[in-house]
Amino acid sequence: MTSFQIPAQAGIIPFQGIETLIATGAITSQTAFDSDQVQPASLDLRLSDVAWRVRASFLPGKRKVEDRIQDVAMHAIDLSGGYVLEKGCVYIARLQEHLSLPKGLNARANPKSSTGRVDVFVRLLTDKGQSFDDVDEGYEGPLYLEIAPQTFSILVRPGTRLNQLRLKAGDPPRLETRSVGVDLQHGDNGIVGFRGRRHAGVINLDNIDGHDPRDFWEPVTLRDGDLLLDPGEFYILASSDDVEIPVDQAAEMTPIDPSVGEFRVHYAGFFDPGFGTDEAHGAGSKGVLEVRTHDTPFLLEHGQTVARLVYEPLTMRPTRLYGEGGSHYQKQGLKLSKHFKEWK
Template sequence: MTDAHAAGILPCQTIESLIAQEAITSQTPFDRDQVQPASLDLRLGVRCWRVRASFLPGVSRRVPDRLKDVAMHELDLSKGAVLEKGCVYIAEIQERLALPANVAARGNPKSSTGRVDVFVRLLSDHSKAFDDIEAGYEGPLYIEIAPQTFSVLVRAGTRLNQLRLKLGDPVKLAIRSVGVDLTPGETGIVGFRGRRHAGVVDLDHEDGHDPRDFWEPLETRHGELLLDPGEFYILASKDDVEIPVMEAAEMTPIDPSVGEFRVHYAGFFDPGFGTEEAGAVGSKGVLEVRSHETPFLLEDGQTVARLVYEPLTERPARLYGEGGSHYQRQGLKLSKHFKAWR
């Protein structure tokens, strides 16, 4: 990899090349489907700690140095463990980085993680910020996990977040507003609100949970929805989302001055999402929304987030959804852990 390449997001074939060069290694063999069109899924390791506070190590310390100050007890994820809502955990990631000097990285929750209201952030040694990994970083990775609405069952190998790698400093190609859809469809449902006293969500069990045990359907007749403080909502974007094959995008929250709410989790969109070329015209963006201290009346079409588009260094060898996906061609949709709403 040389400076002659244009700046941009690295596609799957380049990520696989970095793995082959051992710039990305793992404690266990990589899974066949771990590399996405423009991102790499990260997997939990065996060790996890319940901590009394979130933290950043700072430039002079490693994550284990700070863990000594805040760890309450250690969990063994080899047999699985329940992470309780309202608690904060730090877990080891199986993957380790030895990045080239001109390659940086950024972590983000996977779509399925955000849709069950599990707040996760990537940590690295000597870091001054969550999720951002400096170019040339060499060392281990960790993840902060904070379930908000549901307690969750995880294991070593569970994938909660993903890594996007960047060559140089890519330009932002476009920034597009994302509005919310509060127009009832055939079902009359415009969204879902998480139930506060539900059971445990097994994050490795797809289509294995009855959604009615965890979610309350929401209806509206006037194109408005009152967001209650502290509640968690699943809504859909007003317009379809399309990510061209030579671009990737990240969904970012809007300025809080626009309203007392926010899209709770930023999200990566891989190249080909919602495109005709990938056979998926008509894919919505799913929004995880939380109100702040005061109730807020949300209106149909109101801007709730923005999509920031960046270029890829080259066309990816495969597009989003080509090998199968839970979220290509999606409308309003809960995470893959739940059976279809009927």
């Protein structure tokens, strides 16, 4: 088996590079990889059948994740038959994928778009990891996922994909940083956003287009272009400008900082190459914003900056672009996650 050749130029590993990492054994899995698991510049990660309900979040520090779990575990969970993760609780699940990264490669994880849009907070853990979501250069070991549903309880099973991994050669430079504003004026039928219902039912995360959105969401309509964000509520909003990711770049939407406002925007931060481009038939795509306030009500106005997009280079152009072969979110406007039928 040949080894993966580290690119000379720092950047994000594209589709064909991730496939090579799988072929050379740098990324392995308990079960066969799904045919659509590799994205243009990221790899979807899948739940195994093993999880724990824990009483507190943690970082492993100098210990292995499963050794640290013993300090906070309430009970073990078998996901094999499907299991409801309840809102307000914290879980740790073992993932199916295992890494043996060559020296020179590191990685970063982020929630998938569909995960953030149902307000499920997830973070990657590695053995002896010093921070969430970051995988050290040359890491060899298992992967785990902290899962904390915030607004809705969710039904998961082995193979459910909640987060994705971006592989990087070296430390890619920031090519550009763009501000992202919020659209509070141009929604269809006067709807500029959606607010999660507090006492909704369970979302089956493997049931695509299978939920009535009115059972889980209430529409937000405005007349004066301002939105008062209530503490503890979860909102789906859209960006005021189109988002476009060049085919040789990828982007991450960074969390809000206190100098811009006391709220959090966009759990799901990865934008793959080709999103919103003419070449991938996605021109006119908006960024969807998942917004949750902190402890203080906050008045949001149309066009206000709520997040920032950071662009980084790929090591080479990917052989697959975002949206090729179909996508729920290419050419999106204000859009709920793929689990819901269209709002009518």
